[in-house]
Amino acid sequence: MSELKNDRFLRALMRESVDVTPVWMMRQAGRYLPEYRETRAKAGGIIELFRSPQLACEVTLQPLDRYPLDAAILFSDILTVPDAMGLGLYFETGEGPRFQNPVRTDADVDRLPIVNPERDLPYVIDAVKTIRAELNGRVPLIGFSGSPWTLATYMIEGSSSKNYHYIKTMMYDKPELLHQLLSKLATSVTAYLNAQIEAGAQAVQIFDTWGGILSGHAYQAFSLAYMKKIVEGLITQREGRTVPIILFTKNGGQWLESIAASGCHCVGLDWTTNIGDARKRLDGRVALQGNMDPAVLYASPQAIRSEVARLLESYGSGVGHVFNLGHGITPGVDPKNAGVFIDAVHELSAQYHA
Amino acid sequence: MSELKNDRFLRALMRESVDVTPVWMMRQAGRYLPEYRETRAKAGGIIELFRSPQLACEVTLQPLDRYPLDAAILFSDILTVPDAMGLGLYFETGEGPRFQNPVRTDADVDRLPIVNPERDLPYVIDAVKTIRAELNGRVPLIGFSGSPWTLATYMIEGSSSKNYHYIKTMMYDKPELLHQLLSKLATSVTAYLNAQIEAGAQAVQIFDTWGGILSGHAYQAFSLAYMKKIVEGLITQREGRTVPIILFTKNGGQWLESIAASGCHCVGLDWTTNIGDARKRLDGRVALQGNMDPAVLYASPQAIRSEVARLLESYGSGVGHVFNLGHGITPGVDPKNAGVFIDAVHELSAQYHA
Numbered sequence: 255m256s257e258l259k260n261d262r263f264l265r266a267l268m269r270e271s272v273d274v275t276p277v278w279m280m281r282q283a284g285r286y287l288p289e290y291r292e293t294r295a296k297a298g299g300i301i302e303l304f305r306s307p308q309l310a311c312e313v314t315l316q317p318l319d320r321y322p323l324d325a326a327i328l329f330s331d332i333l334t335v336p337d338a339m340g341l342g343l344y345f346e347t348g349e350g351p352r353f354q355n356p357v358r359t360d361a362d363v364d365r366l367p368i369v370n371p372e373r374d375l376p377y378v379i380d381a382v383k384t385i386r387a388e389l390n391g392r393v394p395l396i397g398f399s400g401s402p403w404t405l406a407t408y409m410i411e412g413s414s415s416k417n418y419h420y421i422k423t424m425m426y427d428k429p430e431l432l433h434q435l436l437s438k439l440a441t442s443v444t445a446y447l448n449a450q451i452e453a454g455a456q457a458v459q460i461f462d463t464w465g466g467i468l469s470g471h472a473y474q475a476f477s478l479a480y481m482k483k484i485v486e487g488l489i490t491q492r493e494g495r496t497v498p499i500i501l502f503t504k505n506g507g508q509w510l511e512s513i514a515a516s517g518c519h520c521v522g523l524d525w526t527t528n529i530g531d532a533r534k535r536l537d538g539r540v541a542l543q544g545n546m547d548p549a550v551l552y553a554s555p556q557a558i559r560s561e562v563a564r565l566l567e568s569y570g571s572g573v574g575h576v577f578n579l580g581h582g583i584t585p586g587v588d589p590k591n592a593g594v595f596i597d598a599v600h601e602l603s604a605q606y607h608a
Numbered sequence: 609m610s611e612l613k614n615d616r617f618l619r620a621l622m623r624e625s626v627d628v629t630p631v632w633m634m635r636q637a638g639r640y641l642p643e644y645r646e647t648r649a650k651a652g653g654i655i656e657l658f659r660s661p662q663l664a665c666e667v668t669l670q671p672l673d674r675y676p677l678d679a680a681i682l683f684s685d686i687l688t689v690p691d692a693m694g695l696g697l698y699f700e701t702g703e704g705p706r707f708q709n710p711v712r713t714d715a716d717v718d719r720l721p722i723v724n725p726e727r728d729l730p731y732v733i734d735a736v737k738t739i740r741a742e743l744n745g746r747v748p749l750i751g752f753s754g755s756p757w758t759l760a761t762y763m764i765e766g767s768s769s770k771n772y773h774y775i776k777t778m779m780y781d782k783p784e785l786l787h788q789l790l791s792k793l794a795t796s797v798t799a800y801l802n803a804q805i806e807a808g809a810q811a812v813q814i815f816d817t818w819g820g821i822l823s824g825h826a827y828q829a830f831s832l833a834y835m836k837k838i839v840e841g842l843i844t845q846r847e848g849r850t851v852p853i854i855l856f857t858k859n860g861g862q863w864l865e866s867i868a869a870s871g872c873h874c875v876g877l878d879w880t881t882n883i884g885d886a887r888k889r890l891d892g893r894v895a896l897q898g899n900m901d902p903a904v905l906y907a908s909p910q911a912i913r914s915e916v917a918r919l920l921e922s923y924g925s926g927v928g929h930v931f932n933l934g935h936g937i938t939p940g941v942d943p944k945n946a947g948v949f950i951d952a953v954h955e956l957s958a959q960y961h962a
Contacts, residue, residue, distance in 0.1 A: 417938045422903035426911040466859075469901055469934075470882045471918070505820075508861045508881060527862060528824045547823055549776035557780040564825070580823075584771045 256391035258456075263325040264394050267457060267498035267520050267541050269574040275566065275603035276324035277596050278396075280502075281582030282317040283329045287589055289316050300345055304330045307380035314385050318392065320589065321596045324576075325393050325457070328385060328450065330378055332400035332461055335442050336409045338374035339366050349413070356412030358420060363435045369442035371449035378446075379453045386454030397455030399447055401462035401503075402439035402484075403477035406432070418467060425476060432476065440480040444487035451489045451497050459500040459522065460484065466505020473509060478516060485517040500543055504581060507532075514540045525580030530568035541574040546595070548579045551587040555594040562598040571606045610745035612810075617679040618748050621811060621852035621874050621895050623928040629920065629957035630678035631950050632750075634856075635936030636671040637683045641943055643670050654699055658684045661734035668739050672746065674943065675950045678930075679747050679811070682739060682804065684732055686754035686815055689796050690763045692728035693720050703767070710766030712774060717789045723796035725803035732800075733807045740808030751809025753801055755816035755857075756793035756838075757831035760786070772821060779830060786830065794834040798841035805843045805851050813854040813876065814838065820859020827863060832870060839871040854897055858935060861886075868894045879934030884922035895928040900949070902933045905941040909948040916952040925960045 258264075262276035284290060290313050297303040304310055314329040333351050337343035342354030357363060371379060386395055408414070410421040424432045447458050465477040485499055501513050502522025513521050514536045523532055523544035532542055550561045562577075569575045577599045583592060612618075616630035638644055644667050651657040658664055668683040687705050691697035696708030711717060725733060740749055762768070764775040778786045801812045819831040839853055855867050856876025867875050868890045877886055877898035886896055904915045916931075923929045931953045937946060 417940065418903060419906055419938075419940055422901070423906040426904055426907035426915070466880065469879045470885075472901075473880075505859060505880065525823045526820065526827075526859065531824075547776070547826075549772060550780055552773055552777040553780035561780070584773075586771065586773055 258394060259391050260324060260393045263576060264456060264495060264498065266574065266576045267500070267543075268496060269538070269541050271573055272607055273604065274600045274607060275575050275577045277577040277599040278323050278325040278327065279317070279579050279583045279592065279595075280327075282321075282323065282327065282592075283313045284583060285585035286583055286587040286592065287316055287320070289313075300331065301343065304334070304381075305377045307377055307384045310377075310381040311384040311388055314381075315388060317592075318389075321593055322600065323393065323596060325396050326385065326389055327396040327459070328378070328382055328398060328455065330381065330398070332398075332404065332463070333408055334375055334378055335369055335399065335439070335446055336405055338369045339409075339442070341409060351408060352413045353409060356420070357406075357409045357435060358424075360431060363431055363438075366435065366438050368438055369446060371446045375446065375449075379449050382450050382453035382455055394456040395454060396500075397447060397450030397458045399443045399458070399460055399484075401460050401465060401477060402436045402443060402480040403468075404462050404464045405439050405443075406435055407464045407467075409435070418464075425472065429475075436476065436480045440483045440487075444484045447484065448487070448489050451492055455497070456492070456495070457498045457500065458488065459502060462501065462503040462506065465503040470509060473503075473506070474512060477503070478509070478512060481518075482516040498541075500576075502543070510535055520576065522578070523580060528568060529565055529575075530570065533569060533574075538574065541576060542569070543576040543578050545578065545580040548581050548584055548587075551579075551583065551591045551595060553591075555591065558591060558594045559598045559602070562595065563602050566599075566603050566606060569606070571608075577603070612748060613745050614678060614747045617930060618810060618849065618852065620928065620930045621854070622850060623892070623895050625927055626961055627958065628954045628961060629929050629931045631931040631953040632677050632679040632681065633671070633933050633937050633946065633949075634681075636675075636677065636681065636946075637667045638937060639939035640937055640941040640946065641670055641674070643667075654685065655697065658688070658735075659731045661731055661738045664731075664735040665738040665742055668735075669742060671946075672743075675947055676954065677747065677950060679750055680739065680743055681750040681813070682732070682736055682752060682809065684735065684752070686752075686758065686817070687762055688729055688732055689723055689753065689793070689800055690759055692723045693763075693792075693796070695763060705762060706767045707763060710774070711760075711763045711789065712778075714785060717785055717792075720789065720792050722792055723800060725800045729800065729803075733803050736804050736807035736809055748810040749808060750854075751801060751804030751812045753797045753812070753814055753838075755814050755819065755831060756790045756797060756834040757822075758816050758818045759793050759797075760789055761818045761821075763789070772818075779826065783829075790830065790834045794837045794841075798838045801838065802841070802843050805846055809851070810846070810849070811852045811854065812842065813856060816855065816857040816860065819857040824863060827857075827860070828866065831857070832863070832866060835872075836870040852895075854930075856897070864889055874930065876932070877934060882922060883919060883929075884924065887923060887928075892928065895930060896923070897930040897932050899932065899934040902935050902938055902941075905933075905937060905945045905949060907945075909945065912945060912948050913952045913956070916949065917956050920953075920957050920960060923960070925962075931957070 498519035507527035525547035852873035861881035879901035
């Protein structure tokens with residue numbers, strides 16, 4: 255593996271000193287970029303795109319060719335694991351992901367296999383290897399997975415959902431059945447992330463997009479407990495470095511202390527949490543990632559710079575901050591504005607690392 | 609006005625002693641009830657339903673005829689105020705509310721009138737009077753409005769929204785224009801709630817359904833500041849009693865201290881916040897309303913009773929709790945389960961008021 259030319263991102267995750275605050279964007283390889291839309295159209299659809307290691311590599315690198323980002327993130331879908339379990343992932347235009355075979359009964363849960371990533375998801379592993387080779391040490395590569403709870407919401411509902419009727423009914427009426435499903439997912443996700451790490455991922459992020467629809471009580475038992483199991487099962491060292499783990503629970507701002515106690519290296523914040531307050535609450539136990547409202551990128555360059563300045567000031571001086579949006583960049587953003595954002599982070603953060 | 613036979617709800621809001629914890633449900637007059645669906649079909653649609661004082665009264669009372677609820681809430685729509693401002697409210701089947709004339713420009717904001725409820729919303733005022741007469745003192749009647757921020761999201765987006773492109777662009781690029789709109793809304797909502805109080809509403813709730821999509825910083829400036837203005841402008845006493853004010857911000861769990869400092873009497877909690885923790889944080893400064901996950905009502909009677917017990921124990925003994933769901937009851941709930949819930953609150957809470 256070639257030497258890493260920019261390790262700001264990994265250093266910040268480990269709370270080591272950096273020259274400027276590193277920055278990347280959730281969904282940085284995404285629909286706001288015309289070159290992404292072109293590659294996706296060429297591929298024929300999103301499934302064809304993430305199943306092709308070559309095309310997944312191409313779109314992973316697209317934002318890096320435009321912007322001085324400090325990390326790349328594997329282009330893939332969060333639902334590859336349930337798809338590999340036999341649920342039959344497909345996409346309806348404008349409707350988001352769906353499964354042909356949602357999980358509803360004891361028998362459905364029973365028959366779900368544990369995923370073997372090398373056998374069942376070779377296209378992801380190949381994509382990680384291809385991207386890592388193509389990156390050639392420019393920046394670190396982030397691997398990722400959905401959290402067991404978040405994957406389970408799609409698996410049980412069969413699609414995205416408004417009221418989470420099926421999974422919540424199962425949670426309140428048959429908690430043991432849901433625990434059985436989540437255990438299988440935690441084992442599968444651990445293997446999946448470890449396979450990504452062995453293939454070259456230098457940090458990993460677990461996306462808990464739907465943990466925030468739970469009561470605090472249920473979040474601990476049905477989401478965080480399984481992320482903690484994954485954290486405990488991950489490869490800790492590769493290529494002479496720690497492989498840092500980022501946990502991101504959207505709408506998890508009330509539970510930061512317990513997320514930080516999971517053993518992760520960094521807690522991802524959505525934009526509703528004040529990052530300065532979060533830093534005080536966690537008192538240096540972990541790094542923080544975030545957390546500008548993605549909608550700021552709809553606004554003028556001046557407004558973008560001003561929000562970046564406000565967030566940098568809120569975090570304050572010293573180690574442990576990876577700048578990011580508080581959620582994925584949205585399709586309606588002008589790519590120029592993403593550039594303004596990234597440049598502003600680098601330019602305005604230097605004073606906090608003097 | 610006839611004497612109030614059950615004042616548990618008003619007493620709990622004022623942190624006075626009660627025999628059992630009072631309970632009502634957000635959207636208790638709603639689609640989960642077959643008799644509601646029948647009245648709505650008879651009316652021809654939701655707009656016809658809430659514009660008819662007689663039919664609004666009929667559906668307001670329906671849940672009270674089924675369950676021993678401790679409060680009635682005016683049946684209306686949160687978008688009556690923008691509709692009265694000339695935006696042209698309509699509903700697309702399965703799509704939620706829309707406006708013919710969304711507010712996007714300086715001129716759009718300039719031309720918006722302040723609402724005069726007696727002139728512009730007589731059907732709401734008449735509904736309050738009719739319901740109050742029909743209630744005949746059974747339980748108190750709650751009036752309500754959407755918060756200025758929440759109303760503004762619909763007014764500017766023109767419909768419900770995923771990314772809030774237009775309002776957030778305005779907020780970051782033209783904050784003064786948005787403040788101008790929110791000021792007009794605060795003045796209008798104050799007049800609207802005062803007219804409801806004068807017509808007989810004995811408590812009022814402000815629904816800030818979308819405050820939780822803001823950063824803490826923006827929440828204070830663009831949502832809470834205007835709710836505070838409304839609180840300061842409301843009639844405080846009627847019929848020899850305080851008219852208590854409930855503020856409910858969905859996903860506002862991180863900001864409870866500042867919501868409680870608004871001058872309101874009660875803070876509504878969604879189900880993601882631990883009510884015992886919230887009580888400690890607010891230390892008796894206000895009452896708390898909430899906060900069972902509405903999805904518990906999909907589950908078995910046993911699971912419902914167990915969650916009610918857990919929440920009552922979390923709140924603990926003493927004054928200041930109005931039981932409710934953490935959000936509106938959903939259309940898929942079996943009405944029998946709502947009955948199990950309400951009975952469980954009364955039965956299991958007596959021990960906490962001994």
